[in-house]
Amino acid sequence: MGVEYLFGSKEREVIQMRIPKHVGIIPDGNRRWAKGNGLKKEQGYDHGLTPGVKVLQQAQAYGIEELTFYGFTVDNCKRPKEQLTAFKQACVEAAKLMMKEKVSLLILGNTKSKCFPEELLDFTKRTNFNGGGTKVNILVNYGWEWDLSKKSEEANKSIRSSLYSSDISRIDLIIRWGNMNRLSGFLPIQSVYSDIYVVKELWPDFKTEHLEEAIRWYDKQDVTLGG
Amino acid sequence: MGVEYLFGSKEREVIQMRIPKHVGIIPDGNRRWAKGNGLKKEQGYDHGLTPGVKVLQQAQAYGIEELTFYGFTVDNCKRPKEQLTAFKQACVEAAKLMMKEKVSLLILGNTKSKCFPEELLDFTKRTNFNGGGTKVNILVNYGWEWDLSKKSEEANKSIRSSLYSSDISRIDLIIRWGNMNRLSGFLPIQSVYSDIYVVKELWPDFKTEHLEEAIRWYDKQDVTLGG
Structure with missing residues (x-):
C-alpha cells in the first residue's frame, strides 16, 4: 500500500x-x-x-x-x-x-x-x-437490454415496452439544476444514453441562459448511442 | 416565440x-x-x-x-x-x-x-x-422500481434480483474518463443513485490524482438515495 x-x-x-x-x-x-x-x-x-x-x-x-x-x-x-x-x-x-x-x-x-x-x-x-x-x-x-431481459425471457417482450413509462421516449439530454451529478432514479431506461448537463444554480434561480448553455454544450457532444 | x-x-x-x-x-x-x-x-x-x-x-x-x-x-x-x-x-x-x-x-x-x-x-x-x-x-x-415492476407483476420478483447482473451491487460513485457526462448503458439499475464524476483526460492518460480528486468530490456530495 x-x-x-x-x-x-x-x-x-x-x-x-x-x-x-x-x-x-x-x-x-x-x-x-x-x-x-x-x-x-x-x-x-x-x-x-x-x-x-x-x-x-x-x-x-x-x-x-x-x-x-x-x-x-x-x-x-x-x-x-x-x-x-x-x-x-x-x-x-x-x-x-x-x-x-x-x-x-x-x-x-x-x-x-x-x-x-x-x-x-x-x-x-x-x-x-x-x-x-x-x-x-x-x-x-x-x-443493458440483455441485462434486463433475464426477467422475461419467456415472455419475449422488450424491456422498453414492458415499462409503465413506455409512452416516454429515450431522453437525449438531461439537465439537472442544483449542482449534483446523478440521476436519482430518473427514468433509468430512457436515460441509458442521455447526455447529462449540470447547472450549478438552484432551480428557483432558473435563467434562460441555463437551457441555452445546455443546448450549446449538447451540440458539441458526440452521438454514439453505444455504437 | x-x-x-x-x-x-x-x-x-x-x-x-x-x-x-x-x-x-x-x-x-x-x-x-x-x-x-x-x-x-x-x-x-x-x-x-x-x-x-x-x-x-x-x-x-x-x-x-x-x-x-x-x-x-x-x-x-x-x-x-x-x-x-x-x-x-x-x-x-x-x-x-x-x-x-x-x-x-x-x-x-x-x-x-x-x-x-x-x-x-x-x-x-x-x-x-x-x-x-x-x-x-x-x-x-x-x-424506478415501480416503473420496471410492470413486466413481472405476476412473478412477484424484485427487479434487482431479476437481473443477469444481480451479483453486482448498487454503485456509489461512477468515474468516467474522456470528458463525456453520460452512462452509455452502464448498469442502469445499479446506477440509479450513483454520483457521476467526469475526468477530462482520456483513459490512457490516467493519473492517480484522478481517483483522488473523484474521492474528494464524492466526500462532499449529499447522500440522499432518493429520500
Whole structure:
C-alpha cells in the first residue's frame, strides 16, 4: 500500500472521508488517445491496460470494496473488425492482469454471442485470486437490454415496452439544476444514453441562459448511442 | 416565440445546431433555495413553478419536442409531512400551468398510493391542451422500481434480483474518463443513485490524482438515495 495513494502527506485524511464502497469505472478515450498520439484507433486499447491495474491498486489502498469496469458492450461489437479484435483482446489482458492481484473477479456479459471472448468463459462465476479481496467486475459484451431481459425471457417482450413509462421516449439530454451529478432514479431506461448537463444554480434561480448553455454544450457532444 | 430565446442576436445559429428531441429536467434545489432565502424548506417549491413554465416556453422556441420533468418520487414521500403536502401541491400547480400552454401532457406515477394527488388522476393518459404540441411528461410519485415492476407483476420478483447482473451491487460513485457526462448503458439499475464524476483526460492518460480528486468530490456530495 503506497502512501502516495493516501492523499499525499495528509494520510489520515482518507480515514475521515466518506469512501464509496463501490466505484464504477468508465475508461473512455482510448481511441481518441491513439489518434492524438499518431496511432491507429485500435492501438489505443493496449495503452488502457496499465491504468486499469493502477486504479485497482489505488482503490485497494483507499479501502474501496468493489470496482466495476465498463469493458465493452453488445453494441460496440458493430465497430470495425480491427477495433473489435483489439478491445476483446484488451479485455482478456485486463482480466489476466487483475488475476495477479488480491481480487474476487467476475466477468459479466452475454456469453451467447461470438463477441464474448472464449478465454473468459471460465470466469463468469465470481472467482477468488490470491486469496480474494476487492470485488472486481468487468463488463464484457454487456448490454443493458440483455441485462434486463433475464426477467422475461419467456415472455419475449422488450424491456422498453414492458415499462409503465413506455409512452416516454429515450431522453437525449438531461439537465439537472442544483449542482449534483446523478440521476436519482430518473427514468433509468430512457436515460441509458442521455447526455447529462449540470447547472450549478438552484432551480428557483432558473435563467434562460441555463437551457441555452445546455443546448450549446449538447451540440458539441458526440452521438454514439453505444455504437 | 421570443427572439431572446434564440441565442441572442445570432438567431440563425439555433437552426444549425443539433437540438435534442427530448430533454429531461431535474429541477433540484428548491429546499436549499428556501433555506438560503430565509424561508422554511417547504416554502421553496412554490418558487420552482415559474421556472417550469419559462423552461417549457423556451424549449418550444428551440423546437424541442418532448420535455420530462422530475416531479417527486415514491421515496420522496418519506419526507416530513409539511414538505410532502407542499411538493404534491406544487406538482398540481405545475400541471395546471402547463395546461395553459400548447402541450400534450402526461402525468406518470404510481397512482395506487395516497401520495398521488387525486387532482391529477384524470391526466395519467396523454391529453392535448390548446390543440396539443410539445409532449410534456411530469413524473409524479414515480419510482424506478415501480416503473420496471410492470413486466413481472405476476412473478412477484424484485427487479434487482431479476437481473443477469444481480451479483453486482448498487454503485456509489461512477468515474468516467474522456470528458463525456453520460452512462452509455452502464448498469442502469445499479446506477440509479450513483454520483457521476467526469475526468477530462482520456483513459490512457490516467493519473492517480484522478481517483483522488473523484474521492474528494464524492466526500462532499449529499447522500440522499432518493429520500
